[in-house]
């Protein structure tokens with residue numbers, strides 16, 4: 001259990017290149033279970049969520065090697081295991097393995113994911129979709145047991161464009177004979193990346209990025225080398241830190257389509273933003289304007305995974321900002337910690353009213369989740385003086401050695417073991 005000690009007040013400047021997106025690498029790793037040949041995923045971050053997912057695949061007999069930043073995955077000899085409570089606890093994304101386990105073994109048992117720190121994470125949409133595909137499902141108090149002996153193609157209409165459910169349905173359908181159509185599918189860039197990856201292995205998926213995805217079943221997938229898209233949330237987080245602290249930052253390897261709503265907010269705050277290819281440059285004087293209304297929503301709306309970081313930035317903006325969280329109901333837990341730093345935030349249900357204060361004060365705070373932790377680091381960097389942010393393990397789930405990257409950008413931050 002580490003903590004960060006941050007001497008805030010420095011402007012951020014320089015260049016940072018983001019690695020492949022966590023929210024792509026995790027489903028891609030799960031998808032590798034469907035292939036019996038070697039796959040190489042390029043430029044992968046060695047973050048704890050990725051390491052835990054690789055551990056699960058290794059427990060199944062898969063061979064995985066991190067060579068520099070490339071992940072070499074060989075699932076030719078894997079065998080079926082139950083994803084028990086211990087494994088599910090270690091990585092909540094294990095529910096995203098239902099589709100690929102069914103595709104490979106015609107069965108899957110995953111411990112129920114239960115609640116988590118950003119709100120309940122129900123899986124009813126996953127279950128309903130799999131049932132449409134002929135999967136028999138038995139839910140006990142702790143386990144979801146799926147029997148895919150009669151798995152078949154069909155038309156699935158998701159009741160909500162869930163990212164994970166869309167990914168699970170695609171993976172369940174890849175090796176299933178016939179044509180599966182997924183309607184009201186999630187349109188996130190990470191879904192498009194999953195489609196491109198599957199097609200690079202010889203699969204036949206089309207329509208990702210729209211709300212209707214078609215999967216034509218193929219007999220087998222072959223190995224490939226694939227470079228997933230850059231992490232728009234990691235890139236957006238560093239840009240938010242620069243917006244809040246002031247400075248001149250260029251982020252490379254960005255998926256611009258995925259960042260568009262976030263960049264619009266930085267511009268509305270008064271930052272200068274320019275994009276060129278996969279690079280985005282942001283210049284901020286640190287004296288930002290409030291945002292009258294910021295609503296999170298499914299893509300292409302503002303991503304919920306950037307909501308805490310933007311909230312931290314808006315704590316010292318001029319005026320009153322209103323943030324509406326429309327994806328995860330408990331995603332304002334970090335607000336109490338920002339209040340300890342002097343932020344003026346009133347929460348009512350899914351809304352946070354943020355009244356800009358002159359300055360935050362250095363404090364000792366604790367991260368309770370990944371993006372909330374990134375928000376606290378952002379706030380600490382914006383503060384004149386020394387702050388301590390506990391809970392580095394949450395931040396490590398999604399940011400690789402964040403303190404080293406920030407140091408190269410001029411921040412004064414160190415990691416200390418507790």
Ligand code: UD1
Nearest residue numbers: 023093120121122123124125126162163164165305327328
């Ligand atoms: C993924 C991302 C997460 C991101 C989220 C929304 C990964 C590993 N995680 O999570 O970082 O914040 O998309 O962009 O890619 N829901 C149901 N029933 C279901 C499934 C979802 O009610 O069966 C609800 C959820 O509670 C939530 C909403 O749908 O309110 C969106 O969830 P979903 O898109 O499924 O998010 P995840 O795939 O879990």
